[in-house]
Amino acid sequence: MSKVFIIGATGGVGSRLGPLLVGNGHSVSGLHRSPEQAEALSRAGVRPYLGDLMTMTAEDLAAALKGHDVIVFSAGAAGSGLERTTAIDGEGVTHTIAAAKSAGIKRVYLVSAFMDAARGGERKPGFEHYMSVKRASDNALVASGLDWVILRPGTLVSEDGNGRVSANLALPYGSVARGNVAAVLAALIDTPAIRREIIELTDGDRPVREAVQALVRRHE
Numbered sequence: 001m002s003k004v005f006i007i008g009a010t011g012g013v014g015s016r017l018g019p020l021l022v023g024n025g026h027s028v029s030g031l032h033r034s035p036e037q038a039e040a041l042s043r044a045g046v047r048p049y050l051g052d053l054m055t056m057t058a059e060d061l062a063a064a065l066k067g068h069d070v071i072v073f074s075a076g077a078a079g080s081g082l083e084r085t086t087a088i089d090g091e092g093v094t095h096t097i098a099a100a101k102s103a104g105i106k107r108v109y110l111v112s113a114f115m116d117a118a119r120g121g122e123r124k125p126g127f128e129h130y131m132s133v134k135r136a137s138d139n140a141l142v143a144s145g146l147d148w149v150i151l152r153p154g155t156l157v158s159e160d161g162n163g164r165v166s167a168n169l170a171l172p173y174g175s176v177a178r179g180n181v182a183a184v185l186a187a188l189i190d191t192p193a194i195r196r197e198i199i200e201l202t203d204g205d206r207p208v209r210e211a212v213q214a215l216v217r218r219h220e
């Protein structure tokens, strides 16, 4: 069983992931930025760790991550401005990579974005910035030498989901329930043979565990 630290533990994906991991027998901690969130995390079996990515240095993050062996990064600025997007979706990830290295943690799961999102629609500067920051974070993690997995979900919908997905190295663009994203992350964490992969994800018709098992490279 793993000691998992979730960055973004109170979000739509992260708040669903925590209880799933606890249910699977993992020990789970989660970053939260306001003190009132601690109680709900504790109720879900997640050890709360107070901190704000806007001010945390890589050293601060390394202190938070010490003693864990898996990191999930599912935080995001959620359209709250260009600077916050750079700081949270961008520097948040590069600080996490540096912190993982200094805390001796190899496994990092990053929730990124499906690069086809909003294609053909009106190009808004904030969205363009968000996508380029997400891409730069993916690039940094791929170059990190860590045992990363990058998950690129389609447009997120606030539902628990029906536990059925499409997950593959390339997929037609679509939407995906936040609960299904959490379930896929939980299954990936239980399948360490999948590493150094970029996986696209939408709702689909395959049960999550089966979809994840199909991604294990049999030739390795």
Ligand SMILES: NC(=O)c1ccc[n+]([C@@H]2O[C@H](COP(=O)([O-])OP(=O)(O)OC[C@H]3O[C@@H](n4cnc5c(N)ncnc54)[C@H](OP(=O)(O)O)[C@@H]3O)[C@@H](O)[C@H]2O)c1
Residues within 6 Å of the ligand: 007, 008, 009, 010, 011, 012, 013, 014, 031, 032, 033, 034, 051, 052, 053, 054, 073, 074, 075, 076, 077, 078, 088, 089, 111, 112, 113, 114, 152, 153, 154, 155, 156, 157, 178
């Ligand atoms: N929206 C989409 O359609 C879409 C599509 C593909 C990928 N994604 C990505 O998927 C990921 C998860 O999405 P989601 O819907 O679960 O996001 P969400 O509900 O907006 O949650 C974001 C999480 O990040 C945390 N956070 C924000 N600012 C922070 C800060 N300064 N310090 C520490 N934590 C901070 C939030 O904490 P609080 O609870 O305190 O706000 C929350 O836990 C994000 O990276 C997002 O960019 C989104």
